[in-house]
Amino acid sequence: MRTVVVIGTRPEAIKMAPVIKQLKSLSSRKLQTFVVSTGQHQDMMRPILEFFQINPDFDLGVMPKCGSINSLFSTVVKEMDGLLARIEPDIVLVHGDTTSAAASALAAFHQKTRIGHVEAGLRTGRLDAPFPEEANRRIIGQLADLHFAPTQTAQSQLIAEGVPRSRIVVTGNTVVDALQFVLARLRNEPLLRKRLDERFNFLAPHQHIILVTGHRRENLGNGIDRICDALARLAQSANCAIVYPVHLNPRVQKPVLKRLAGMPRVYLVPPLDYVEFVYLMLRSTVILTDSGGVQEEAPSLGKPVLVMRDVTERPEAVASGLARLVGTEPEKIVGAVQEIIREGNVCSGSPVRNPFGDGRAAERIVGAILGTWQSPSWERRTGDGESIAESADKLFDHALVNTLHSAERERRVAH
Numbered sequence: 001m002r003t004v005v006v007i008g009t010r011p012e013a014i015k016m017a018p019v020i021k022q023l024k025s026l027s028s029r030k031l032q033t034f035v036v037s038t039g040q041h042q043d044m045m046r047p048i049l050e051f052f053q054i055n056p057d058f059d060l061g062v063m064p065k066c067g068s069i070n071s072l073f074s075t076v077v078k079e080m081d082g083l084l085a086r087i088e089p090d091i092v093l094v095h096g097d098t099t100s101a102a103a104s105a106l107a108a109f110h111q112k113t114r115i116g117h118v119e120a121g122l123r124t125g126r127l128d129a130p131f132p133e134e135a136n137r138r139i140i141g142q143l144a145d146l147h148f149a150p151t152q153t154a155q156s157q158l159i160a161e162g163v164p165r166s167r168i169v170v171t172g173n174t175v176v177d178a179l180q181f182v183l184a185r186l187r188n189e190p191l192l193r194k195r196l197d198e199r200f201n202f203l204a205p206h207q208h209i210i211l212v213t214g215h216r217r218e219n220l221g222n223g224i225d226r227i228c229d230a231l232a233r234l235a236q237s238a239n240c241a242i243v244y245p246v247h248l249n250p251r252v253q254k255p256v257l258k259r260l261a262g263m264p265r266v267y268l269v270p271p272l273d274y275v276e277f278v279y280l281m282l283r284s285t286v287i288l289t290d291s292g293g294v295q296e297e298a299p300s301l302g303k304p305v306l307v308m309r310d311v312t313e314r315p316e317a318v319a320s321g322l323a324r325l326v327g328t329e330p331e332k333i334v335g336a337v338q339e340i341i342r343e344g345n346v347c348s349g350s351p352v353r354n355p356f357g358d359g360r361a362a363e364r365i366v367g368a369i370l371g372t373w374q375s376p377s378w379e380r381r382t383g384d385g386e387s388i389a390e391s392a393d394k395l396f397d398h399a400l401v402n403t404l405h406s407a408e409r410e411r412r413v414a415h
């Protein structure tokens, strides 16, 4: 089986890393995996790939040629079309909601290649928010053969849209797998921990760290200005330190630097390596974000997160008590941060059970793919009536053992 895994942006690299590692660990002549980087966020993805020790097999390098979403979309379709014709994969795995993912899914669909959608079924219910991500994930949802839903809520959403239950498997979110990998390294590598302590030694132990990410397209312009107003007010408190890794988009950099650069207790830093960002999340009192992934990571680490958006596709975070939607009104942001600083976690500490998973999502995804591949429905391609969820449960061990055996046999022959 030939699998193509597409990544293009920082969150895709983080969340696909566990799936890529799992697939690559099973590599054999029978099971080949090709990692394709589109280059949508080349610079921000590079350190993530280094950290997870992933070398893309193909790099489309699309970004330098592109400006608008349409130009990016069409370039990815064209480049993927040529690449898929060369590789002839059995399945293309895309993640989430990026332009790279939607365009790659469309290219695969046109070549009648199966599509697996990781992190399927997230919806805000508003086509324009987040933009263009909500549209991208709905498009992929129409094209995919296998839907890997991170939660029951995402599964229900897909079923409500008419996706056959048999094609959905609830896996948990791979971000939990990625986080566990980072946490294990932080635990087991004192030198890494020491390096991070030194890197952030400008943060005093008594200070409440407010970690910020803000760069969503809907917030560009007024939204970013209002967020900066809120941060400027929070920085007046002597017991606070604000750390804001500023996105490379000039439409974020310019207003943020203009408004906040040089302000006491505000630390504007370049985008951080993933391990640095996780380290800071662990040290934070509260996280302010308009990101998607951070809404999953913060509750997974037991940290309160204030979401600077009007809608979320992660209702599980809000239900866990650790996330709250605050929009971008400075009053609301400042009030919510002060409440958390005053009263501690607005919720009752770490959630008993992480709503986003148990760290075994990648295993389930690969298990379901292998199981479906080895089942009769793969040839017929209908999938109807035969549940991939069952495949994942019943066939994972069998499929894994078979695959491991053949990989092992090949290795022995090679030696």
Ligand code: UDP
Pocket: 010, 011, 014, 213, 245, 270, 271, 272, 273, 274, 275, 277, 278, 290, 291, 292, 293, 294, 297
């Ligand atoms: N992140 C990171 N370094 C940073 C800021 C964020 O590694 O300086 C990680 C963060 O932990 C999360 C991901 O990047 O996993 C979120 O990326 P982004 O906000 O670009 O995308 P979204 O999650 O909104 O799709």
